[in-house]
Amino acid sequence: QITLKESGPTLVKPTQTLTLTCTFSGFSLNTDGVGVGWIRQPPGKALEWLALIYRNDDKRYNPSLKNRLTITKDTSRNQVVLTMTNLDPVDTGTYYCVYRPVNRPADYWGQGTLVTVSS
Amino acid sequence: DIQMTQSPSSLSASVGDRVTITCRASQGISSWLAWYQQKPEKAPKPLIYGASNLQSGVPSRFSGSGSGTYFTLTISSLQPEDFATYYCQQYSVYPLTFGGGTRVEIK
Numbered sequence: 121q122i123t124l125k126e127s128g129p130t131l132v133k134p135t136q137t138l139t140l141t142c143t144f145s146g147f148s149l150n151t152d153g154v155g156v157g158w159i160r161q162p163p164g165k166a167l168e169w170l171a172l173i174y175r176n177d178d179k180r181y182n183p184s185l186k187n188r189l190t191i192t193k194d195t196s197r198n199q200v201v202l203t204m205t206n207l208d209p210v211d212t213g214t215y216y217c218v219y220r221p222v223n224r225p226a227d228y229w230g231q232g233t234l235v236t237v238s239s
Numbered sequence: 240d241i242q243m244t245q246s247p248s249s250l251s252a253s254v255g256d257r258v259t260i261t262c263r264a265s266q267g268i269s270s271w272l273a274w275y276q277q278k279p280e281k282a283p284k285p286l287i288y289g290a291s292n293l294q295s296g297v298p299s300r301f302s303g304s305g306s307g308t309y310f311t312l313t314i315s316s317l318q319p320e321d322f323a324t325y326y327c328q329q330y331s332v333y334p335l336t337f338g339g340g341t342r343v344e345i346k
Contacts, residue, residue, distance in 0.1 A: 167275075167283065167326055169335040180333045183240070216282055225273035225330040227294070229282040 122146035124156075124217045124230035131236050132207050138235060142200045142217030149175050149195050153222035156193070156200040161232075162213040172220060173200060207237045241265050241329050245338035251346040256317045260341045262310040262327035271331035274303055274312045277340075278323045286325075287312065317343070 128140035142156060149156060157172030157180075171181045171191040181189050190203040204211065214234050218226035242265035252258050262272065270290040275283035285294045287303040290310055300315045314321055322345055327338040 166339045167328070167337040169328075169337065172333075172335075182334045184334075220330075225285065225288050225328055225335075226283075227285050227288070229285075232282050 122219060122228045124219060124228060126215060126217045126230045126233040128215075128233055128235070130234060131238065133239050134208055134237055136207050138202075138204045138207055138211070140202045140204075140215055140217075140233065140235075142202070142230060144198050144200070144217070144219065147219060147221075149173075149193055149198070149200075151175060151222075155220040157218050157220060157226070158191070158200075158202045159216045159218055159226065159229075160211075160213045161216070162210070165213075170215075171202060209237045211235070212237045240334055241268065241332060241336050243327055243329055243336050243338040245325075245327055245341050247341060248339060249342040249344060251344045252317050253346045254317055254319060256346075258314045258317050258321075258343060260312045260325055260327075260343075262305075262312070262338050264308045264310075264329055267307045268329045268331035270306045271329055272303070272305065272310050273328045273330060274301075275326045275328065276321075276323045277326065283326060314343075 124144045155172045155174045158170040173179050173191045188205045193200045214232040216232045217230040219228040244263045272290040274287040277283040291303045302313045324340045324342045
């Protein structure tokens with residue numbers, strides 16, 4: 121059974137850095153072609169893909185946020201970490217961790233974690 | 240970036256109705272198109288991948304079609320549990336992009 125769970129702060133101040141951790145089970149990031157990534161959703165708005173990392177440490181970022189995002193993995197701990205710098209209130213939303221099997225879209229999603237950016 | 244445009248943005252329908260949602264890509268994506276269903280306060284649920292392949296456990300009243308730049312999601316007979324917001328997503332090239340969503344409401 122594949123599961124993913126997001127963890128991190130629920131409230132962050134503007135200009136601060138957000139660090140979110142995705143802890144997963146039921147698959148291995150040691151498999152070629154599979155990836156773990158992040159998608160977010162501001163309240164009442166559409167989904168926005170942020171970043172994804174593959175087994176070989178290939179990383180893909182949303183260009184609109186690229187300079188602010190860093191994605192890393194700890195394969196031994198089955199974790200993927202997303203760091204976003206210089207937070208702004210517009211970054212408020214639910215952040216989802218997703219698993220992308222080979223040649224498939226985001227087939228598995230975590231429950232999401234709501235992050236509020238406010239002073 | 241590839242832009243994904245869904246229409247309509249919302250619709251009202253009755254139980255038993257046939258509902259079709261369209262999704263257009265700003266450039267060709269072959270069949271690298273997925274559909275998701277999202278209910279309030281829940282994570283999106285994958286429905287379809289490869290434009291027309293149902294995810295495991297998804298009822299057969301859902302179907303997808305299309306290739307290139309034009310895609311559709313059809314619900315053949317709307318059920319009470321189908322009232323939700325639906326999103327398309329292209330996974331042909333990075334950055335992966337989503338449509339703006341279609342909210343299906345009860346008439």
